[in-house]
Amino acid sequence: MIPEIDCQIGISVYSTKFPGIGGRIRVKPEDFQVTELISEKIKNSINDQNGYAVYKLKKKKIDTNHALSGIFRQKGIRLKSLGLKDASAITEQFVCSGNKGKSIESFSSDKYSLEKIGFVKKPLSKKDMVGNHFKLKISDCKNDLESFVEFDKILNFYGYQRFGSKRPVTHLIGKAILQMDFDRAVDLILSFTSSYDSKENNEIREKLSDRENYQQYFDQVPVQMDIERIVLKEMIEHGESVRAIRAIPISLRRFYIQAYQSFIFNQSLSAAFLDGENLFEAQSGDVCFDHNGIIGKYVKGMDQNLALPFVGYSYYKKTRFDFQISKILKQEEISPKDFFIKEMQEASSEGGFRQAAIHCTDYSSHGNVVEFSLSRGSFATILLREIMKPDDPILAGF
Incomplete structure (x- = not known):
């Protein structure tokens, strides 16, 4: 069974046959x-x-x-x-x-x-x-970690923290911005609730789902909800959603768009895997990264890693994955040109490519400790997800 939160962020498959050892991570920082x-x-x-x-x-x-x-x-x-x-x-x-x-x-x-x-x-x-390089301890797990050997067969999904972890909302905000539905973007930032969030946070978010309450509850919004406070202040003073979104630092606005691109990438990778595409070996016509991270077409005999499109306004259609990607974009009611945002050009994104599989080296395990190295941009939690197959990733420390 794929956990509900995985499906929410576009991950609907496991790529390894390993049964999973359960357990928890990050019990202590060490x-x-x-x-x-x-x-x-x-x-x-x-x-x-x-x-x-x-x-x-x-x-x-x-x-x-x-x-x-x-x-x-x-x-x-x-x-x-x-x-x-x-x-x-x-x-x-x-x-x-x-x-x-x-x-x-x-x-x-x-x-x-x-x-x-x-x-x-x-x-x-x-x-x-x-x-x-990661050195990770898995607590309260079954003791067959050492029998996991499929570390070269793991899809390079974006991990939970890309989407807000306990509150997987960043990609939804990104989509609302792309659709220029700034009212919805404001509502998601202020009032999207999650069962993993604290009772207090959810209570204040419930109140903020009604715009009539903005002024009344502003002072009750905790200091750590700094983005929410920025958006609320703008809405109270000016009542314009586009202006409130613009008040958010540009790096975070771009992150919202990237989170939505990450969601589409995760969905594309899941769909291609379910359709039986080989995602662990490049073939003729594929786009690949070489060992220096330079992108180019597949060349037989060269050491290259298969890449999948990361959709933006310059989306490259000529790959064997266009079937899955176009289908997802149609379902999402989004087109590549939407990633050029007329009302907020500074947050536009042309897209690019991302490696299809995790490139894992120096892998070793002993007892309940596992060590490995991953290339830049890959998530350790995605490798751990395949080892642990947790029923609830968030409760398991992800």
Whole structure:
């Protein structure tokens, strides 16, 4: 049985035959350890002379953005990360200064530590990160983790956190924006409820489902609902939904659109798998990534990984997956040109391609601990989903 929340985010298949061991993850932060991997070229270019300072940030019980804000408050230095790491894990990642010459010495606080490792000639960017290494403990599980061997047969779905985890709503907001139904987008942000959310949060959301209540309940909206407060304030002051959506930071508005694209991608991958398409080997006419992440047509004998379209306004129809994708777009009542948003051009998206299968290396397991490395953009929770086959992913710590 596929859990209900999986279906809500477009995942309707398992790609492995393994029966699943159940269990829970993230019982303690130590159970979920993530180490960022950067390219050998960059590793070898780090020197101890001058340039842009590079640090290793280790953290626990805090996400990347909050840790970097804390460092700025304490030390007055702005650092950029290559990727975001969440709070419910122990993580190690590279961060880099945007200014030449200015650097600080290593220091630590109760939630994070910063260790200076040298300098680089130009600031590090996202593409310098090649992946992540994971060491994960699965609690309360059946004891046959070591018999899982299908780690090379896992589809590269977008994981739960892409959709808001406990409240899978980001893709629905994205769709409403694409359909230029800004009233609906506002309603989803303020009043979409989930059985996984807290009683207090759901109660305030119920009240906000009636626009007459906006002014009355504004002060009761918790501080951590910062986006909801931004939208509410605009609605109270101006009553214009498009203006309220525009008040949300651009990075988050783009994220809503990307979440909807991720939903379509998950659905496309599920449908292609159910239709019997081979998603683990590329064939003539396919679009692929080479080992450097460069996209191109399939070339026999070359080391390439199959890619699937990530729908946007430049959607490329000429793949063997157009049948499934076009069918999904028709059901969704969305067309590729909708991803160019006239009323909000800054959030438009041309789309692209994403690897069809997870590329997993250094896989090993012992007892109830599993270790592996994944390339950038793949989700450890998607690999764990195939190992655990949880009845309820959210209650299992996903």
